[in-house]
Amino acid sequence: MNIIEFKNVHRAYVKGEDVVKGITFGLHAGEVVGLLGRNGAGKTTLIRIAMGMLEAQTGTVRLFGLDPRVEPVEVKQRVGYVSEDQVLPAFMRVREVIAMHRRLFKNWDDEMARGLVERFRLPLESRISGVSKGQARQVALLCAVSHRPELLLLDEPAGGLDPAARREFLETSIQLLNETGTTILFSSHHLNDVERLADRVVLIHEGELLIDSDMDVMHEGYSIALVPYEANGDGAIRRSLARHDHCIAVREKPDALHAVFSLPPDRARDVLGEQFGIAGAHCRTAVLEEMFIELVEGQS
């Protein structure tokens, strides 16, 4: 059984526009999945649905086989959640925020919490209103992981943090992976962090799932082809590329037509040569960041 399972999840804004349009994927135990997409793609909505903060209008979400809207307490005892816009009570002292969470969770691990207080050098007697954004996020992270959750849901957890604080965040997640085997679903625009932490990426675009792939396949099994304009003709090539099973994005750039293939570079080169009569297209693998841009920009 998967730790978390989204099945054909739909969710619209109150005004009626769909944000999430039938998303299906799951995470098995110990998996770390990076949830990618542009702002407004539906990542936050999806994570909030998993937390039971929003309801899926159609489709189902199950965490440990449980419905988060039906068994919220049982689910939340086993989940850790951090989001960019999470607000901790400003008037409380850091010590009090930690104590409050400690009372909420059955499996609270005092030793782990103490270790993180030291590691983050948190000022226990300061009020939340008086600590930096980075420190407030660290308090939130401490509270999200000190009950050693089976599942960690992180919504842009490193958003707005400086590089050192981001690294601390990453290392804390890795510690949890090592010690507890926690399953992690996290959204992030820091694709560097995603490359380090995720073993799989799910890319959503305008509410739909565009890519669900192992990180290593993303690197070795996908390629970007630059098709020179001489071969483009009147745009017919662009249209027929877009229809090809393995071509998942095409866009016109000043230098050339950029096409993303779900094939390694040599196979993409073969396809272009044999099926489109295009010789000499430059095909190569790419880092996640570049792939991300080509994919989201290349959707018609």
Add this chain to the structure above:
Amino acid sequence: MLIVVDPNSGVPVYRQVIDQIRFHVSTGLLSPGDELPSTRSLSTQLGINPMTISKAYSFLERDGVVERRPGRPLVVKAVAESESSARKADQVREALTPAVRVILQLDVTREEASRTFEEMLKEGIDSKSEKPES
């Protein structure tokens, strides 16, 4: 043991770990019987997912570079001289692949390319700062 991971290099992280450990074995920095760091400690040190290290280690084990003993750290396996030089040849081949690609594209003569190569070998370029671009 020095391992550096560059998430911007475009080479999968597990590959980078494999390549560097193989390189350390070939240069003798890691000798037969030397222990590899645990998955946990290396993942913490590099700031990467422990599963990535496990994956790299499994490949190294499959390829006979390291061996697993129950309940003990992985150790570098002893190999015959012939095996070791075959591995070195593979590594040289891999390192030269991008260079050969560029040479073919530039359409320079073999003699010119070889001459430059010989000159560079003679000068003894710092192999670490001249890591091929991937």
